[in-house]
Amino acid sequence: MTVIRVEVTYRKGVEDPEAITITRNMKILGYSSIRNISISKTYEITIEGSGDAEKVVREISEKILSNPVIQSYKILS
Amino acid sequence: MTVIRVEVTYRKGVEDPEAITITRNMKILGYSSIRNISISKTYEITIEGSGDAEKVVREISEKILSNPVIQSYKILS
Numbered sequence: 001m002t003v004i005r006v007e008v009t010y011r012k013g014v015e016d017p018e019a020i021t022i023t024r025n026m027k028i029l030g031y032s033s034i035r036n037i038s039i040s041k042t043y044e045i046t047i048e049g050s051g052d053a054e055k056v057v058r059e060i061s062e063k064i065l066s067n068p069v070i071q072s073y074k075i076l077s
Numbered sequence: 078m079t080v081i082r083v084e085v086t087y088r089k090g091v092e093d094p095e096a097i098t099i100t101r102n103m104k105i106l107g108y109s110s111i112r113n114i115s116i117s118k119t120y121e122i123t124i125e126g127s128g129d130a131e132k133v134v135r136e137i138s139e140k141i142l143s144n145p146v147i148q149s150y151k152i153l154s
Binding site: 007029045046056 | 078084099102103106108110111112113114115116117118119120121122123124125126130133137141142
């Protein structure tokens with residue numbers, strides 16, 4: 001059994017609507033010192049075997065866990 | 078300007094509906110070697126000043142970025 005972590009982030013220049021909304025609401029709620037918030041998602045994947053585990057994880061990261069048009073992924077461990 | 082990263086995860090024993098759905102769909106899509114997927118969200122917060130920056134980040138992490146009943150947060154840096 002192998003555990004592989006994948007971080008998915010928005011590409012530079014692509015607006016993340018959730019992050020924009022949260023940042024705006026911080027100001028409304030009185031947290032005016034907050035300049036920016038960006039969000040990434042980390043998937044911790046437990047997968048059988050080890051041989052082609054990273055290959056499978058790369059495949060699902062590209063096809064399912066991220067939208068390659070607006071997001072990129074990084075294998076963390 | 079200070080940058081502080083906060084990771085929000087579901088507490089142990091609390092089901093994450095998104096993670097459950099993705100895990101189930103992996104099997105349907107033929108990725109039967111995948112045993113489990115858990116998800117965390119990381120907020121990278123850019124905040125003015127440095128003195129009470131971490132105090133402010135802890136406050137918004139508890140009140141806004143996480144639901145303390147089912148989630149916990151960790152300051153990463």
